[in-house]
Amino acid sequence: MIVDTKGQLCPKPLILTRKAIKEAAKGTDIEVICDNDIAFKNVCSYLNDQKIEINTESDGNEFRIKFNTSGDTVAPQITEEYCPVPEKNELSNTVITVKSNKMGEGDPELGEILIKAFINTISELDRLPSHVIFYNSGVKLTTQNSGVTDALKELNNSGVKIIVCGTCVDFYDIKDKVEVGTISNMYTISDIMDKAAKIVIP
Numbered sequence: 001m002i003v004d005t006k007g008q009l010c011p012k013p014l015i016l017t018r019k020a021i022k023e024a025a026k027g028t029d030i031e032v033i034c035d036n037d038i039a040f041k042n043v044c045s046y047l048n049d050q051k052i053e054i055n056t057e058s059d060g061n062e063f064r065i066k067f068n069t070s071g072d073t074v075a076p077q078i079t080e081e082y083c084p085v086p087e088k089n090e091l092s093n094t095v096i097t098v099k100s101n102k103m104g105e106g107d108p109e110l111g112e113i114l115i116k117a118f119i120n121t122i123s124e125l126d127r128l129p130s131h132v133i134f135y136n137s138g139v140k141l142t143t144q145n146s147g148v149t150d151a152l153k154e155l156n157n158s159g160v161k162i163i164v165c166g167t168c169v170d171f172y173d174i175k176d177k178v179e180v181g182t183i184s185n186m187y188t189i190s191d192i193m194d195k196a197a198k199i200v201i202p
Contacts, residue, residue, distance in 0.1 A: 001028055006035040006062070013039040014046055024069050032065040040065070091159055092127040093197035098138035101146075103202050115141065118202045119148040128160050129200070131192050134181065135165035143177040152180045163189060 003020045005013035017032050024030060034040040040056075040063035047054050047067060057064040102111030103118055119141065122129070132155065134142055141148050142164050156162050162181035169175045169183055193199055 001030045003030060003032045005039060006033055008039065009036070010039045010042050014043055017043050017046070021069055026069055028069045030067055030069060034063045034065070035061050037063070091130050093195075094127070094129040094200060095131045095133060095193055095196040095198070096122065096129045096200045096202070097133045097135070097193070098141060098202060099136045101137045101140045115202065116147045120151045122160075123151060123154050123158065128155065128158055130196070131161045131163055133163045133165075133189055133192065135168050135189065137168075137172070139164050139168045139172065139178070140174065142179060142181045143174050144179050146179075149179045156180060163192065165189060 001020055001024055003013075003016050005016050008016070013032065013034050017030075020030055020032075032043055034043065040058075043065055044054060044056065047065070052067050055066045057066075098115070098119070100111075101115060102108055103114035104111055119132075122132070132152070140146060142152065142162065143149075152162055164178055164181040164183045166183045166185055169178060175183070
């Protein structure tokens with residue numbers, strides 16, 4: 001089993017490693033791939049503490065940790081013991097408005113890929129927006145299986161308010177599928193935008 005954590009910062013590589021161990025059958029060979037030294041060391045420390053024998057390899061900035069799940073079940077551990085949780089990013093007075101489930105003009109499939117990539121990277125900003133507002137077909141991105149609900153929940157947990165246009169939700173008949181955000185009205189949306197220092201429209 002390959003656990004590719006390239007591009008992921010701690011504690012995500014550790015979380016993915018623990019998930020793989022939990023789900024794998026006993027005797028499974030697992031290989032964790034990291035591309036940053038901190039994640040590599042933290043995963044190694046965790047596995048060592050669990051008495052799991054590991055073999056490691058490195059090639060430039062890529063690290064590989066190989067082990068087998070032949071031992072006893074790994075006991076639950078708190079990831080913060082290995083990866084301290086960073087402080088939440090500072091919120092700015094910027095509002096991001098998502099008006100479509102696609103980004104830009106041109107090929108629709110490419111547009112869907114781009115808007116998902118955009119939303120999934122918002123949490124990496126030095127200063128998070130105060131609100132992310134979804135309207136028109138953009139509301140579809142707040143529903144189950146959209147590919148971005150985990151990222152939106154992470155933003156919501158960081159203090160970013162996710163606002164979903166109620167009229168749009170009713171139009172597309174997806175109210176029961178909205179998984180994250182507060183369904184609101186156009187007055188509230190207009191008021192938030194009016195008070196924003198900057199509005200970003202992807």
